[in-house]
Amino acid sequence: MRGDLPQGALAGLRVLDLSRVLAGPWAGQLLADLGADIVKIERPGAGDDTRTWGPPWLRDEDGEATSESAYYLSANRNKRSVTIDIGTPEGQSLVKRLAANADVVLENFKVGGLAQYGLDYLSLSALNPRLIYCSITGFGQTGPYASRAGYDFLIQGMGGLMSLTGRPDGEEGAGPIKVGVALTDVMTGLYATVAVQAALAHRERTGAGQHIDLALFDVQIACLANQAANYLVGGTASARMGNAHPNIVPYQDFPTADGYMIIAVGNDGQFMRLCEALGRPEWGSDQRFATNPQRVTYRDELIALIRGVTICRATGEWIELMEHAGVPCGPINTLDQVFADPQVHARSMRIDMEHPMAGTVPLVANPIRMSGTPVRYERPPPMLGEHTQEVLDQWLAVSPTEFAELRAKKIV
Structure with a gap:
């Protein structure tokens, strides 16, 4: 959080983040680390689902548990939290006004889920033709599974990853195993970040925004890498091999x-x-x-x-x-050995940020090292609705009187 660092590579980019849980928020955090202004829209009184995914909870300076889960903290650094009830016409109007001033929208609602609120791509792009709208779903906007909900564990199984992970049949403990982190969500967040930046480059040349359709299922299959190629070229599906490699020995x-x-x-x-x-x-x-x-x-x-x-x-x-x-x-x-490793210390892969409830919050650093526009750590993961008035003032010039009326109606 040093003020003498240069602006981030994506400084000036405005992102309206309607996503929750991990894939969308992971993309939002990465864009935020690179300098974008990420406004996270959350439900009043509830917020992102992961806020309740604990324990463990962040502890305050007296050692008491706060309401901030470790899971939520992992994916929401450098953002501003705004609470808006999108189920109301007034809330929908606010989000539309924000989208009209945004460069990017991130969302991970079910296919068609935002159309009922007038917050789908067609509706918002009509207000802002330069808008880049990134939709993250389990199975994409088309195909027979488009309406299904998609979760990382489910996708790891359906996308083939679990068929490759685990002890071989015949060994003790044999059977398919999921990866120990929600890897498909994380990879989807990375693909979303790449796609958003590619769309920004296209808009720079043409002035036109576009819709990005990103599916966890597609990403999982794409990331089978050499294992998928082994099947497509060799015609035989790989079996679980424990920690062994199908193509390299030892x-x-x-x-x-x-x-x-x-x-x-x-x-x-x-x-x-x-x-x-x-x-x-x-x-x-x-x-x-x-x-x-x-x-x-x-x-x-x-x-x-x-x-x-x-x-x-x-x-x-x-x-x-x-x-x-x-x-x-x-x-x-x-993990205790990981964070005690001298290489981890040398690369500063743990950071500690000031936090209004806990004094400081420990987080994992962004691994990107850029010589001219280094990653900045400006804000800890926000508390629910912490920046609602600030953002509505800065983005929409909402007056204190108007804000008080919105608050009174529980719109924000």
Whole structure:
């Protein structure tokens, strides 16, 4: 929150954020970190659903739990909260006036859900033809599933990710497993950010806004990456492989004398160095293992041999040996170990922002490092309705008298 930093790359961009939970708010937070003015529209008295998704709760300076959940805090930094009841004609009118002054609208209502309020793309673009309107839904605006609700867990299953995640059949604990964070939501937020900036570039050339139709289902399938290509090219659906890689060997976890470590060999040269570090240089010249395609073919034999060696030393000893040999290797850290890691400290991946209820709030930093327009941390995740009067004054010149009337009618 330093005042001597240059403006963010997206300074001057106005974004009206009608989204809630994670995918939309993630996009909004990223745009806000880059300098955009994000106005988060929330329901009076309730707000974003994630405000109640606790514990844990942020604690105040006396150690008492506040009403701010950790989940909500993770995705709403650098925004301003405005409470408006969009179920009323007066509330709808306010949002329309805000949209007429906005560059971007983010929303994640069900398909057609905002049309009843006159807040859909066709209605708002008629007021503001330069508006970029980004709709995030579970399955998109078209297709047989368009009307369905979509949640990250559901999409991880339907989109194939869970078929690839988990222990193989026949092993203890076998079965499909979801990723430990709502990864599809996060990836959708990232795609939304890219799409908004692409639409802004197009508008800069043509003056025209547009509608962005973004589906969690589509994003999940797109992010299957090499696994999708393996199926499309090879014709066989990959099975769960635990922590192993379908195309690279050895590239997985291995047991040590005191836990586990990851070895991630990406080429034949690294494999030769691994063999030296393990004290088994002869494996490097073994024709079963000399090239990656051969190692994939003889995966089971090689993995058993490596496991028989790695179990003999502690994780820290192996990591030191592997780093000295130039072999990619690392521990499987718990979150307390992550945030105690010296690299995490060196990169300032934890930040602490001033907060009106808690004194300070700990957050994860934005990973983007820009030399000319660095990320700024201007505002902590806002309290519900904290900026309603401020935004209505700045964006719409709503007078104190008019604001008092709106407040009296419980419109804001």
